[in-house]
Amino acid sequence: MAGKRRQFGRVRKLPSGRYQARYVGPDGQLRPAPETFRTKRDADAWLADKQTERRRGDWHDPDAGRVPFESYADAWIKEREVTTRTRQLYASLLRHHLAPTFGPVNVADISPPLVRRWRADKLAAGTGPTTVAKAYALLRAILGTAVADQMIRRNPCTIKGASVVHTPERPTATVQEVYDLADAIQPRYRALVLMAGFLGLRWGELIGLHRRDVDLDHAAVRVRRAVAELNNGQREIKAPKSAAGKRTVSIPAAILPEIREHLNNYAEPGADGRVFVGGKGATPRRNHFNRLWRKACADVGVKALALP
Structure with missing residues (x-):
C-alpha cells in the first residue's frame, strides 16, 4: 500500500544525513526552514507548526524582518508625530546607545538575550540608569511597531521595569x-x-x-x-x-x-x-x-x- 502523500510542505534528506523542510507560503514563495534537522520527525514537527500558523492566520513572512535595525529605527523616528526636541532626543539615543550594538543587526535577529546583554553592558560601562532606561524604552517602542508591522512575532524587550526612570526627589526651597x-x-x-x-x-x-x-x-x-x-x-x-x-x-x-x-x-x-x-x-x-x-x-x- 502506497504511503500517504504529505499535504503541506516537503521534507528531504540531504547528503549530510540531516533533513530539510520546505513549504510554499501564502505569498507563493518557497520557504525553507532556517536550519536543517537531525531527524525527519523534527522536520515534520516544524512543518506542522507552520501549517498551524497559517490556519490561525498567524503566519509571518520570515524575510520581513531582514531589515537592519538602524535603517528601520531611522524611518521610525522620522514618522513619529513628536516635537522637534523629542525627535532630537530619539536620534541621540539611537546614535549613541542603540546603533553601536543593534545598528547592523536585522530586526528579526534581535533576541531577548541580546537585549539583556546590551542593557547589562551599558550599565556596567557606567552609562547613567536614566539614560539606559530611556534608550531601552525607545528600543521597545521601535520593536513594538515592528510587531505591529508583522516583521517579528514578539517584542524581544521583556525586561520588567527596565524602561522606568527613577528620578530622585528634588529638594525644594523654603x-x-x-x-x-x-x-x-x-x-x-x-x-x-x-x-x-x-x-x-x-x-x-x-x-x-x-x-x-x-x-x-x-x-x-x-x-x-x-x-x-x-x-x-x-x-x-x-x-x-x-x-x-x-x-x-x-x-x-x-x-x-x-x-x-x-x-x-x-x-x-x-x-x-x-x-x-x-x-x-x-x-x-x-x-x-x-x-x-x-x-x-x-x-x-x-x-x-x-x-x-
Whole structure:
C-alpha cells in the first residue's frame, strides 16, 4: 500500500544525513526552514507548526524582518508625530546607545538575550540608569511597531521595569529661601524666581508667558505654551504635553505687587508682549540664566537646588 502523500510542505534528506523542510507560503514563495534537522520527525514537527500558523492566520513572512535595525529605527523616528526636541532626543539615543550594538543587526535577529546583554553592558560601562532606561524604552517602542508591522512575532524587550526612570526627589526651597534667591538674582529675573517658587511653573513655561497670560485682576496665570531649546540652539514653541499641563495657576496675594512691578518695568508692551526678556530684548536662554542662578544660590548659601 502506497504511503500517504504529505499535504503541506516537503521534507528531504540531504547528503549530510540531516533533513530539510520546505513549504510554499501564502505569498507563493518557497520557504525553507532556517536550519536543517537531525531527524525527519523534527522536520515534520516544524512543518506542522507552520501549517498551524497559517490556519490561525498567524503566519509571518520570515524575510520581513531582514531589515537592519538602524535603517528601520531611522524611518521610525522620522514618522513619529513628536516635537522637534523629542525627535532630537530619539536620534541621540539611537546614535549613541542603540546603533553601536543593534545598528547592523536585522530586526528579526534581535533576541531577548541580546537585549539583556546590551542593557547589562551599558550599565556596567557606567552609562547613567536614566539614560539606559530611556534608550531601552525607545528600543521597545521601535520593536513594538515592528510587531505591529508583522516583521517579528514578539517584542524581544521583556525586561520588567527596565524602561522606568527613577528620578530622585528634588529638594525644594523654603519660603525664606525663595525670597533670598529672588533678592540675590538680577532684578529683571526677580519675578521669575518668585513665580517659579510659588506657582510651580517650569522654565519653559515661564519663558513662554505673554502679558495676556497674566491676569492680575483675578490673580491668575494661564499656562498655554512653553519654549523648548533645541540642540542646535533654536527654540520651539509648543503646547503642554497634556490637558493637565494647559492650566490656570493662582498667584499668591503676597507676590502680586512684585509681578505688577515686573510687568511695568521689564516686560514687553502689548497683550502679546513677552513677560520675561533679557537685557538686550531677547528671550532668555537657560544656560545664561543657569550661571546667574548658581551664583545666587552660592551667595545665599543654598545648595543642590534645581533650576526652576
